[in-house]
Amino acid sequence: MSMVALTPRSERLLKALIEQYIVEGQPVGSRSLVKQASLEFSPATVRNIMADLEEMGLIRSPHTSAGRVPTELGYRLFVNTLLTSQPLEAVDIRDLEEQLPSHQDPQHLIEAASGLLSQVTKLAGVVRVPRRAHSGFLQLEFLNLSAHRVLVILVTQGGQVLNRVIQPKRRYSSAELQEAANMFNSAYAGRSFEEVRRSLVRALEQDSEAMQKLMRSAVEMAHEVFGESAEGDPLVVSGEANLLAFPELSDREKLKRLFDAFNAKQDLLSLLDQSMAVGGIQIFIGGESGYESLEPCSVVTAPYEVDGKIVGTLGVVGPTRMSYNRVISIVDVTARLLSGALTHHAGHGTNDA
């Protein structure tokens, strides 16, 4: 593991090796590497260099007499410094653009983005949906369903719609509900969710007699909905089945864990949130993510924005041996497109009622 700097030649060799391995998925030997990358030195020389690279921990042999395979460290070096990020083909970009119609509500857009990611990378796509806390509150609506069941509809400035059925203690007439909603809306429209929430908590604590009964009920109902803010299923995953195609993930045990991770979503959520905080494209190679279930995988993420503010993250999950080159471009472009599509219509909500 002596950390002598790499010579240009060994860099070039490492790059060629990783690229070949990504394509073929099998340990690459000196002879085939020379041929494939049309190097001007002999297999023996390549072997010497490979030995050095192995000593540095960048590649390894699965066993004595197989070719070499990149280690996580090798991949890391590769993506950090060796990657020639050729831009996506124009065709691909057009393809992506076409399939992300900018006139849609956020939910559809997000699902479309996830589907796109998985479709064009042939891997699994994930999108972390915007957290409500960062978005503004636009309007609240109460609606009687039956005797003791009120449907609360909450609209964010982004056009997201949340709804929940609550069971208030007493019965309200539709007129009462209407009035309550009006009062609530005029008090809070346009505020951020955190603001509204804090304000609600304060209002409930005060228990002031001054507050009208009706307003108080409205606040209570609203609080019930806002209280659930953290819930929901703010992660869209698609194309998990694509991962079945990779022989390196065929291990039943690993596969099960991986799919469970997709199902539980918890690890992925943490990972995406973590990478949202950092901003910019992030690449987690193998165990770097820190989650055992994702250990045989790499994850490439990029944040997306609404009105210049980062609100979520999207990404791709695939085997460590993925075409980082291509995937990075795709994730990048998709993030931009989604940002554009979302920003386009997240304009100042007009609530001039």
Add this chain to the structure above:
Amino acid sequence: MSMVALTPRSERLLKALIEQYIVEGQPVGSRSLVKQASLEFSPATVRNIMADLEEMGLIRSPHTSAGRVPTELGYRLFVNTLLTSQPLEAVDIRDLEEQLPSHQDPQHLIEAASGLLSQVTKLAGVVRVPRRAHSGFLQLEFLNLSAHRVLVILVTQGGQVLNRVIQPKRRYSSAELQEAANMFNSAYAGRSFEEVRRSLVRALEQDSEAMQKLMRSAVEMAHEVFGESAEGDPLVVSGEANLLAFPELSDREKLKRLFDAFNAKQDLLSLLDQSMAVGGIQIFIGGESGYESLEPCSVVTAPYEVDGKIVGTLGVVGPTRMSYNRVISIVDVTARLLSGALTHHAGHGTNDA
């Protein structure tokens, strides 16, 4: 394949054989069957009977000298006439009940039901969500998002909320939108979706000058939303990963197809719709479903109701070798529970505004 009626003895034997195969998952031979089911005759006799059963197409040998395995026909006979459907354990029922809280909105209930199915059967659970066409229309709401973007919120009598962003040609003030919604609601509240749709089509065709401009816009907007009725993603699937645990599904090719089917959902949808039309518990064994992707699987479905009307279907997908016994009970109970939970609050919507 001579269709001589089975003797009681061969029935009993078939039953024992299938039950053992379901548990062990391996071809069962005469000797082990005698031991396991403590039969009072000898392996040789069993072999004779087995030969008969094989001739009838109820069982088969994977190869010359393996035990016997049920055929689809065998399973069919088994579930049709041999199944001793012992009721679920009280514990299990309580478990199910607890996890299906009856005070929830439909969407949550449905997701919970799907999760429950997969969780307690350790297979994949699916729920076909109610088709809007069968439900009533309760209320429509228009909301300005930005200059040319209007959020349309549609509430069904069941408490389901649908929303979509549309882009009308001209800009409307919030007051206009409010008025339009009011007019629309008073005209259509409580009608069935099909009625409303037909009426909308008629209204648009007439192109009557008599109709107010505003009302016309409202109708157009509403039509856009109603027109999309068929869309959406009316199928909830959970626990696909559970199927990874079954060795008989380990075939990479089959597995891929199966997961693709879960992803595309089209086959499953058709199957569920088909079984909704029939009503009652339905069991599709292997290829019976008619969908190649589901060929190595069996599907058990039951419809669920709201207010006594069948509105959807739920079910379980697993390997042909599943504990039909148990799965049927679970599907049945879950359907009942879901019906109950949904019916409980699908009362007459009060829209006395």
Add this chain to the structure above:
DNA sequence: CTTAGCACTCCACCTTTAGGAGTGCCAGAC
């Protein structure tokens, strides 16, 4: 009609055996 016995079949598992791909190292060439 049932059963014990027996010959036979076929798979699953293990071992063996090549064959090949690749390495490491050394000694000579540039």
Add this chain to the structure above:
DNA sequence: GTCTGGCACTCCTAAAGGTGGAGTGCTAAG
């Protein structure tokens, strides 16, 4: 020095036997 050809060695893979067990079908006797 650095590169290269050569060579012995390692280890995997795939195919080729070999063995044992589980199971069957058949037959002949109870």
